[in-house]
Amino acid sequence: MREITEHREFAGRFEPSAAVEIRARVTGHIESIGFADGDLVQAGQLLFAIDPRPYRARLDEARASLASAAAQLELADRELRRAEQLAGNAVSRATLEQHQQQKKMADAARELAEATLNRAEIELGFTEVRAPFTGRISNRRLDIGALVTDGTMLTTVVALDPIYFVFDMSEHDLLTYEEAVRRGGLPTMYGRQIPVEAKAQRDNDWPYQGIIDFVDNRLEAGAGTIRTRARISNTNQLLTPGQFGRVRLPFTGSYTAMLVPETALLTDQNRRVLLVASADDTIRSVPVELGPHQPGGLRIVRGGISPDDRVVISGLLRARPGQKVTPQRGDAVPGASDTLATN
Numbered sequence: 001m002r003e004i005t006e007h008r009e010f011a012g013r014f015e016p017s018a019a020v021e022i023r024a025r026v027t028g029h030i031e032s033i034g035f036a037d038g039d040l041v042q043a044g045q046l047l048f049a050i051d052p053r054p055y056r057a058r059l060d061e062a063r064a065s066l067a068s069a070a071a072q073l074e075l076a077d078r079e080l081r082r083a084e085q086l087a088g089n090a091v092s093r094a095t096l097e098q099h100q101q102q103k104k105m106a107d108a109a110r111e112l113a114e115a116t117l118n119r120a121e122i123e124l125g126f127t128e129v130r131a132p133f134t135g136r137i138s139n140r141r142l143d144i145g146a147l148v149t150d151g152t153m154l155t156t157v158v159a160l161d162p163i164y165f166v167f168d169m170s171e172h173d174l175l176t177y178e179e180a181v182r183r184g185g186l187p188t189m190y191g192r193q194i195p196v197e198a199k200a201q202r203d204n205d206w207p208y209q210g211i212i213d214f215v216d217n218r219l220e221a222g223a224g225t226i227r228t229r230a231r232i233s234n235t236n237q238l239l240t241p242g243q244f245g246r247v248r249l250p251f252t253g254s255y256t257a258m259l260v261p262e263t264a265l266l267t268d269q270n271r272r273v274l275l276v277a278s279a280d281d282t283i284r285s286v287p288v289e290l291g292p293h294q295p296g297g298l299r300i301v302r303g304g305i306s307p308d309d310r311v312v313i314s315g316l317l318r319a320r321p322g323q324k325v326t327p328q329r330g331d332a333v334p335g336a337s338d339t340l341a342t343n
Helices: 053-086 093-125 171-182
Strands: 002-004 007-016 019-023 028-033 046-050 128-130 135-137 153-158 163-170 195-200 208-215 225-232 244-250 255-261 266-268 271-277 283-287 289-294 298-303 310-314
Touching: 046 153, 053 093, 163 171, 163 244, 171 225, 195 225, 225 244, 255 310, 266 283
Parallel strands: none
Antiparallel strands: 002 255, 007 163, 007 244, 019 153, 028 046, 046 128, 135 153, 163 225, 195 208, 195 244, 208 225, 255 298, 266 271, 271 283, 271 310, 289 298
16 A cells, blocks of 8 residues: 555656747858857847947947938028027018928938937847847857848757647546646646646656646547647757656545556457455455556556555465465565565
């Protein structure tokens, strides 16, 4: 008897939690490259520098244009104030309206100069191509000196921590989980609170932890599955996008279960059975209802035996139903010596 939580396993693939194509935003020659192919880059790290000289010249020109527009606006403003003071005497109505119009034109010219300056600053900033987030970078598509234009592909970056694990859950598994939620033993599938454990193909245990953070809004009609995604912590960056792996998540709350060694289970036609020693030490065959596999080579038994039954766990090749035996107490662990023992 053991306090356990039942888990179910699903196969799937690891995917990056973010992936972007790094493209040029301006035209120019690549002046420098700030990474080695395949590097782990940090958010904000300079990846490519495009020749900034033409864009600095445009910025200087825009600043001069803004200064000129500001001077024109100041002159138009003074002339308008002077005309307003003399209105009705030395200045006609038409002249006053002309100065008002000139002031509006000067305001518009300054706004245009400010917009041109902002655009020039943005374009100069685009000459430095930086990493949008921390992740693994691919190889560079172009070398120093190459001419790029707006939209030219430079490389790609993927985020590795956290990493996503995407898998398909069958309709039966989904309904089973929802039934456990209704019984109050588990959080809802859409609550983003379900803990999961993951492993790569060669892992023996479950070294990675995470949570379910996305469940699709409908089942795939043809396959009868629903797409599910877990967010997995990958601080050591050992998991790579594209890898196959497995994930397991709890399908029950904690409860006390009966477990027997897998090696104690026998097959009788289409049934799974256990050999049990009766009170008079006679062996009998008992059909059992089984649950999922458990760590340590154990198997959950849902029905067919009681916690007080003595189950034959070794010496199975010599034990026969109806046979009288002299049982000895054994440990419910796989690989026990081949002597007739019960637990």
